[in-house]
Amino acid sequence: MSARDEILGRIRGALADVGEPDPARDVVLDWNYGQPLPMDDVIARFVQRVEDYRAEVVRADEAALPGQITAVLQRHGATAVVVPAGLPEAWRDAAGAAADVVVEQRRQPLPHDELNRIDAVVTASRVSIAETGTIVLDHAPDQGRRALSLVPDLHLCVVREGDVVSDVGEAVGLLGISVASHRPLTWISGPSATSDIELNRVEGVHGPRTLVVLLVG
Amino acid sequence: MTRRTPDVAPVTWLGMPAFPANAKVQLANDRQRANLTHATRTIRAKRAAVVSEVDDWEQLRLAGAAIKDRTLRHLDTYLVEFEKKLKAAGATVHWARDAAEANQVVIDVTRAAGADEVVKVKSMATQEIELNEALEEAGIAAWETDLAELIVQLGHDSPSHILVPAIHRNRSEIREIFLTEMGRYGRAAPDDLTDDPGRLAEAARIHLREKFLRAKVAVSGANFAVAETGTLVVVESEGNGRMCLTLPETLITVVGIEKVLPTFADLEVFLKLLPRSSTGERMNPYTTMWTGAHGLDGPRDVHVVLVDNGRTNALADQFGRQVLRCIRCSACLNICPVYERVGGHAYGSVYPGPIGAVLTPQLRGHTEAIDASLPFASSLCGACFDVCPVRIEIPDLLVHLRRQVVDEHKRGGLGLERLAMGVLGEVMGNPHSLRAAQIASTLAGKLPIPGIGRKLPGPGASAWTTSRDLPMPAAETFTQWWRKRSDAPGTDEEPDR
Ligand code: SF4
Numbered sequence: 001m002s003a004r005d006e007i008l009g010r011i012r013g014a015l016a017d018v019g020e021p022d023p024a025r026d027v028v029l030d031w032n033y034g035q036p037l038p039m040d041d042v043i044a045r046f047v048q049r050v051e052d053y054r055a056e057v058v059r060a061d062e063a064a065l066p067g068q069i070t071a072v073l074q075r076h077g078a079t080a081v082v083v084p085a086g087l088p089e090a091w092r093d094a095a096g097a098a099a100d101v102v103v104e105q106r107r108q109p110l111p112h113d114e115l116n117r118i119d120a121v122v123t124a125s126r127v128s129i130a131e132t133g134t135i136v137l138d139h140a141p142d143q144g145r146r147a148l149s150l151v152p153d154l155h156l157c158v159v160r161e162g163d164v165v166s167d168v169g170e171a172v173g174l175l176g177i178s179v180a181s182h183r184p185l186t187w188i189s190g191p192s193a194t195s196d197i198e199l200n201r202v203e204g205v206h207g208p209r210t211l212v213v214l215l216v217g
Numbered sequence: 218m219t220r221r222t223p224d225v226a227p228v229t230w231l232g233m234p235a236f237p238a239n240a241k242v243q244l245a246n247d248r249q250r251a252n253l254t255h256a257t258r259t260i261r262a263k264r265a266a267v268v269s270e271v272d273d274w275e276q277l278r279l280a281g282a283a284i285k286d287r288t289l290r291h292l293d294t295y296l297v298e299f300e301k302k303l304k305a306a307g308a309t310v311h312w313a314r315d316a317a318e319a320n321q322v323v324i325d326v327t328r329a330a331g332a333d334e335v336v337k338v339k340s341m342a343t344q345e346i347e348l349n350e351a352l353e354e355a356g357i358a359a360w361e362t363d364l365a366e367l368i369v370q371l372g373h374d375s376p377s378h379i380l381v382p383a384i385h386r387n388r389s390e391i392r393e394i395f396l397t398e399m400g401r402y403g404r405a406a407p408d409d410l411t412d413d414p415g416r417l418a419e420a421a422r423i424h425l426r427e428k429f430l431r432a433k434v435a436v437s438g439a440n441f442a443v444a445e446t447g448t449l450v451v452v453e454s455e456g457n458g459r460m461c462l463t464l465p466e467t468l469i470t471v472v473g474i475e476k477v478l479p480t481f482a483d484l485e486v487f488l489k490l491l492p493r494s495s496t497g498e499r500m501n502p503y504t505t506m507w508t509g510a511h512g513l514d515g516p517r518d519v520h521v522v523l524v525d526n527g528r529t530n531a532l533a534d535q536f537g538r539q540v541l542r543c544i545r546c547s548a549c550l551n552i553c554p555v556y557e558r559v560g561g562h563a564y565g566s567v568y569p570g571p572i573g574a575v576l577t578p579q580l581r582g583h584t585e586a587i588d589a590s591l592p593f594a595s596s597l598c599g600a601c602f603d604v605c606p607v608r609i610e611i612p613d614l615l616v617h618l619r620r621q622v623v624d625e626h627k628r629g630g631l632g633l634e635r636l637a638m639g640v641l642g643e644v645m646g647n648p649h650s651l652r653a654a655q656i657a658s659t660l661a662g663k664l665p666i667p668g669i670g671r672k673l674p675g676p677g678a679s680a681w682t683t684s685r686d687l688p689m690p691a692a693e694t695f696t697q698w699w700r701k702r703s704d705a706p707g708t709d710e711e712p713d714r
Contacts, residue, residue, distance in 0.1 A: 002312070003312040003314045004312040006314055007314060007474065007525045007529065008293050010529035010532075011474075011529055012293055013529075013533070014529050014530075015290060015291075015292070015532065023288075023291040023294065023295075023479065027283050027286045027287035027290060029287065031276065031279075031280035033485060034482070034485070053502070106512075106513065107513065112430045129500075131499065132499040133499065134500045145463075145513060145514035145515070146462075146463040146505075146515055147464060147515075150459050150463060168485050168489050168500075169485040169489075172481065172482055172485040172488070173485075175481075176482070179446050179481055179506065180446065182306050182508045182509060182511060183508075184507040184514060185504075185505070185507075186459065186503065186506075187488075187500070187503065187506075188502070189498075189499070189500040189502050192454070192455050192456035192502055192503065193454050193502050194365075194418055194454055194455045195496060196364040196368070196381055197391060197417055197418070198252070198255065198256060198259075198388055198414070199255075199256045200414050204418065204419075205364060205455035205456055205457065206362075206426075206456035206457045206459070207459055207460075
């Protein structure tokens, strides 16, 4: 017998006591999915929670955004920047005003070692969560593949205020579409961190050590 | 052949002395106790603070328990659905009856990829099946990439905590390990390394970066597996998980069959419960979700190994199966007075603390002394149930397992009474104070009362929560129960209730 059939057989044997075939009737669940969390100011909560993780938040309107992209890259001394091909042109040009820009085409991913020599990355994002200070990427063309926002040490991530929801439930509800089309998701809450040494939080291990959130109203 | 990765002692848990003997050894280690006390106290405070922020925490716990029960009671259905969705998303699905089969799959896939090394994301399932040693024997080097796992691996050590495997090590010990060992297995630590946590983390970043960039194969576990979509979820902090899940061409994920969830929407509940319960954060820094292979984004050759390795034993026990709800958050370890005193190594299993005491004997059976002794490694204070995000009734389960062990060993005999009462008393101070504490906690209503007051609300849940057959009547401590059950001298001197 194959391992698959044997394991499924063991499971069915182990569950001989379960009489109701419908899982939802067998175990009734009392939970309302996708509910918002009441809060006075979703954006203010988001900013506070992101800053809690020691990430930097820069606020701008649409017109001021390109100037801020240039300014942040200059302030952090970035000299080489990678952007995904789907990033709005104005943002790409703004990055180009501060540093050398490599545009990664979806069909031609950069080799790992080349990506590893790049300082910074600029991406958009899909949805963000105020209560937990989380940004979710679904790696659409304006965000690039997963490695892009991982290997460079500085991540500039543009979040639109309209994409910020109150809590995890609402975000999961919105992300169902991305997952149904097999898109991977990356949930980011602050810069990479570890608590493995005496449970002290240290920012910056393998992922980007600096996360700058450009919040666009 | 010379080894490629640091050797470990002790390699295998079976045959270890039973919990009481281990506990005595560990108790004598003052530095470890000091490290543990500091660490568990810190993490308890963080957890309490972020849990108190959530108004509907109790509803969340009930929902988490119900979703897991729903899955477990229809596990065959959900596994078949998960497999179907994975295949449709371009993944290869393997099934493994036991550790040896699971290890062989990883070896075969790694060899087929032309690799002789793998990078690993921290995973309890791969520890449970002792994958690293199996790979080493097959000539494949397995590199742990989680900082704490790296500390453990380079320290020729074993993990002592689910979440913070090097919780028993302090910063100066970590510095020593990095300075001595890193250079033997890759990029050396800088000579001027200090014991500043930031510098230690930086040393790990540099040491591991070259391994991430060149690795062809990664091995991970998964926190959750979504049947509806075929999605796997890894929750982490450092970004080593993202590196492993993204950079190599081949990804092998080893998943216990109990990790499946019915729907993507169910993640809402668990992504709220897990970070707050484990690291005491509102959200962990990084969570990756992937659904099979995704073109040029991430690994193109995606494998999933579904592992039984004793889980169906636990599933067959109508009361015991709730142990499979566990999401490995480690809150029960951090709150446990016994764990805090003896540390993780005393439990002789990759799953230490209260969850280990109820999970290990159900996965492995209790013919070995260490496994038979585990259900006795508790004072039944009930704190573990209170913090458990999926409401596993650990104290009730301990009693349930104690009865099984006693029934079994009435025929064989393992010196059980000594095993049960002897060293726990020592761990906790003395036997009298232990008994007093148990009685006090029962009177305070903190000790769970089997069959009463722990029923899940909702009509669907009632059928099976009421049908339990448990040996311990209400308001009776283990000591009291033990005296009656064991025909031991002193049975007639029942303490007052
Ligand atoms: S038993 Fe509960 S508290 Fe303990 S690790 Fe598992 S989920 Fe967490």
